[in-house]
Amino acid sequence: MRRRRPSPNDGVPPDDNPTQIFELEEPYDDLYDEEIEGDYGDDDDYGYDEYDGYDDEAGDGERDDAARRDRDRGGLDEEFDEDGFASDDDRAEPAYLPDERDDEEDDTRRGGRGRRMLKWLAALLLLAVLGAGAFFGARELLGFGYEDYEGSGEQDVLLHVEQGDVTGAIAAKLAELDVVASAEAFVKAGEDDKRVLGIQPGYYQVKTKMSGEAAVQALVDEKSRVGHVQIRAGTKLFDVTQPDDSVTPGIFTLLEQASCVRLNGEEKCVSADELRETADTEDLGELGVPEWAVEKAEQAPKGRKLEGLIAPGVYDVKPGGEAKDLLSQVLTASATRMEAAGLPDSAEAYDPYETLVIASIIELESVKTDFEKVSSVIHNRLEIDMPLQMDSTVNYPLKRPTLTTKSKERDKTTPWNTYAMTGLPETPIGSPSLEAIEAALKPADTDYVYFVKCEENGLSCFNVDYQEHTAARDDARERGVY
Template sequence: MRRRPSPNDGVPPDNNPTEILELDEPYDDLYDEEIEGEYRDYDEDYDDYDSGYAERVDESRGSARGDLEEKDRADVDDDAEHDSDDREEPDLLDDVDDELDTKREGKGRRLVKWAGALALLALLSVGAFFGARELLGFGYDDYDGPGEKDVILHVEEGDVTSAIAAKLVELDVVASSEAFIKAGEDDERILGIQPGYYQVKTKMSGEAAVAALVDSDSRVGHLQIKPGTKLADVIQPDDSVTPGIYTLLERASCLRVDGEEQCVSADELRKAADSADLAELGVPDWAVASAEKAPKGHKLEGLIAPGVYDLRPGGDAEDLLSQVLEASATRMEAAGLPSAAGSTPYSPYQILTIASIVELEAVKADFTKVASVIYNRLEINMELQMDSTVNYPLKRPVLTTKAEERAKETPWNTYSMYGLPETPIGSPSMEAIEAALEPEETDYLYFVKCEENGLSCFNVELADHEAARKEAQARGVY
């Protein structure tokens, strides 16, 4: 029989690698005992391993010969010799590895099952906690009652419910954001809270805080000025009072401090406007010189633009005026003042004055035409003769002025003077300012209200104007 060459052939004895074969039963026993922490004597294990190995090899060979007895002996001998030479012990090692892998896989599956069970228990615990919190209402801090001390909350543009809740916590209005958010879940009005200032109290329950913010009475510092509004109050023909800007500012300034309402009065505002440095107060540079020449009580006329304001409450008269003047300057700049005035024959302040007349004399659709009449009359040095300028200093203005009123000399009466009034006669809208900057190109010198919707009829000749006026009166337009 041929011997298969060994890897150690030709290698000095001391350098030959030692071959270690790990077979079925002895290796398995040793592995199990190592896991249990019991160790056997190495020499005994080796002897058992050696004798067992020899016996298994003999049995294997005998079995192979018995199975092949019916075949050709010569072939069997050759095959047996060939099989004996070529058989490799790793066949036995494969069986051992398979058995070890099976045991390891079994233990791995048990670990996975335990991990899954623990994860399931954790999820059930979390679900139980949140379910109980939903049903029983615990899990966040909340105050009881309507609150204690008055404080001001500022809601800014873009603030969502969570941002408002965070600000309330910072002011100690609510104990936690969750208290406010939870209380507002069923109240859609919470989504309609507008930017501005709100009077609330410290240590309110979430429910009380929601109720306070959706109550319109809680909003402070909110101011709306309509186009054409004057600084002073105006008494209408039906004896109703149209509040002026100073009165509107007074109302917006009111807030509760320790249960008492405090306001900045209209008189305080008027005095501040007359005595303060206008530039420091916030009047635009282009308007300071002209405004300083205005009569007392009228210095800020036309310089506070119409629109909505959210004023920071708690300040004095100068603080309130500064807030509206600074915002107004920005709005006027957006309408074209002072930059666009350079393309006209007039200063930015004069454009503002023209715009204030346009605002009070016409409806929006006629703004550019009325502006053209003013331009045309000023160009030929013709009196403007606008009833709105006569009515301006009157506490009780009327649509059609009386002869004695038109004869009075005032800084604003354009029947008794040439040119523009000394100051604007109200707060012009942005559209009126734009019309004053770019009037329609016409030859019109006259206009009169001739339609019930406020539209006017425009004419070049006085005779045509008089005819249109009489017709309008006959139809009961005015």
């Protein structure tokens, strides 16, 4: 039975880095190889382990020789027991040679610590991002985390809501004006109020430092809207007193009313007189009058230069501003509306300004259903150089117009009296609608040269023959139409 020889490493903990094997010096290698070959024969038949024991069947001499070789190889000075093995007490401690890979592993460990540090930093950053996302998400769901004022506000300010502004854009403007403490305060307060979605473009009088709820209530209240004006078709620049003594405000008066606002106890307005004076003295092109209308509008009598050039419709003007800015805002918008109706591009028989004059007469002489037929009468009379003889043109300069004019009024020469002259009046006689402009551009194809109101709903009877015309007129009078 072969007995295992104790190893010097018995009892020593395993090393993660195995000891490096060094080549021995040449003289020892020769001796070693010679002795091994002499004693043990071929390497292929026996394996050699420097820590394995020797064959027990070998003789004592061989064991002595092996022990001697061990002492020569390791430089060991040991005592052996009777069997030829070194005792445990006297065995030398194992010697470990330095490994060059230790330095490399130190660097690797330092690199590993660096990578671990980067991983920790990345993890902390991810946690921060997730935490921020959770906070903002909770704020959106639960409605906390934004600033909000308390109360109904302090100082008056104006908010301008423009076309296309959504709730978020309105909220941002409110926050910029310090009306609300934050845009979120307004948005959150308006989430359950569908009226917020119906806020129209225009100017609104609000206060600084309002709560989000108070700001919402202010903007959905029609009383908060300022600078809002509606100009109806046929309205003139100046006021008109009706037969029943009621006064129909003219465009200058309507714009004055829209411009008025009381901010922090101070009333601010642009008067009708300021507007008229500005129209008479400023360059019309700079005010916003279309290029095609500037020349003839400049030649109009004082106070009438802008007649017909302010189109009907709804306007939002900045309250408390300057007269020039207000007129420019309105005229620029009007030019766009008239362009949509076909001016100046579609004007053919007459120039754009003359077409505007024709449209103003159509507007005041008939109802919409008859626009194209009345237009045909005007065109037909102009073509044969026949006076238009329209009562609306005689009434234009009068402060108290009537449906049927008196003979003394028809005999009076004015730039607008179409009984006393042929051709078109010098200026439009009111503000024509887009439909009236379209009818002036495209009259009905008729031979009519007469018409008279013959129905209570405003419809007219049209004729080519004068006798038929007078018969229709007399019939309408008898029926009390007018």
